[in-house]
């Protein structure tokens with residue numbers, strides 16, 4: 258009898274792990290952000306992702322940026338209140354990043370956007386139309402993807418331009 262019970266317990270435990278693994282890999286953003294509704298208000302990408310002029314990254318918006326408009330309630334959406342809770346606790350909203358190149362790759366937003374004058378859309382597609390946070394990147398940013406555009410635009414395709 259005993260071995261059976263132990264076997265059952267292990268089985269249940271493994272099943273539990275399995276289920277957790279299956280669902281746990283989908284990143285869940287802390288707030289159900291809607292790019293489309295903000296785009297329809299005429300808010301520029303750069304109002305929330307503002308660092309590319311000087312930095313290699315664009316950055317995720319700080320709580321204070323959201324608070325500029327959401328200090329008082331402007332929607333009926335339950336997640337709006339969460340912004341004010343982060344603010345009250347003095348915390349930044351813990352946005353999860355989907356796009357992240359490996360450490361051996363050098364990528365600079367400043368180089369592409371500020372210097373070469375490229376639009377966000379040419380690499381990020383229609384993310385501005387997303388109605389809820391995507392659970393995986395909209396665009397697969399592989400080495401081939403980088404190099405194909407570099408070939409087309411006659412940009413540098415030396416290994417050492419992108420690899421450090």
Ligand code: HEC
Nearest residue numbers: 290295300301302305352354355356377381384385390391
């Ligand atoms: C009002 C603020 C706001 C505006 C305006 C905005 N974004 Fe965002 N953006 C966010 C937030 C919040 C997230 C994280 C949640 C999500 O993915 O929806 C995000 C996520 C992203 C991501 C994914 C980053 C990652 O690594 O996961 C990209 C790319 C992006 N935005 C590009 C854009 C572009 C391009 C525009 C303009 C068309 C834009 N955003 C306009 C707030 C904004």
Ligand code: HEC
Nearest residue numbers: 302306314315316317356357358364369370375376377380
């Ligand atoms: C030439 C292609 C390209 C263009 C143009 C571009 N991006 Fe990106 N973006 C990327 C890549 C590649 C990454 C991943 C970078 C990394 O891993 O460091 C990324 C990451 C991001 C992220 C998440 C990480 C971060 O940088 O904070 C945001 C937000 C983002 N981009 C927004 C924008 C916005 C807004 C614009 C327009 C102002 C823009 N991007 C223009 C290729 C591009």
Ligand code: HEC
Nearest residue numbers: 288289291294298300318322323325326331332334336337
């Ligand atoms: C420049 C003003 C402005 C900024 C900055 C801004 N919002 Fe909004 N937001 C609005 C307006 C206006 C609406 C209502 C849009 C509508 O109902 O069509 C809205 C709607 C929303 C909603 C409800 C969406 C829905 O599906 O009904 C959420 C959640 C939200 N914003 C979160 C955020 C977060 C998080 C940030 C910071 C990353 C942010 N907002 C920054 C103006 C802003």
Ligand code: HEC
Nearest residue numbers: 363364368372373379398402403406407410412413418419
């Ligand atoms: C849609 C087109 C496009 C994509 C996609 C793209 N780039 Fe670029 N990239 C350019 C252009 C155009 C330049 C030249 C900018 C200039 O110097 O005016 C450039 C320049 C660069 C430079 C500077 C090279 C030098 O020494 O002159 C680096 C590094 C770079 N890109 C890395 C990347 C990486 C890494 C990726 C993929 C994650 C990528 N790029 C994706 C268009 C693109």
Ligand code: HEC
Nearest residue numbers: 358359362398399400401403404407413414415416418419
């Ligand atoms: C325009 C930018 C760019 C150039 C030029 C480039 N790479 Fe890459 N490389 C990347 C990016 C982005 C990644 C990570 C994404 C991926 O693995 O597709 C990568 C990944 C790699 C990897 C790791 C692959 C893996 O499976 O983990 C190797 C190895 C590599 N590159 C070698 C090279 C060599 C050798 C050259 C020169 C012939 C080169 N790269 C030129 C952007 C570039």
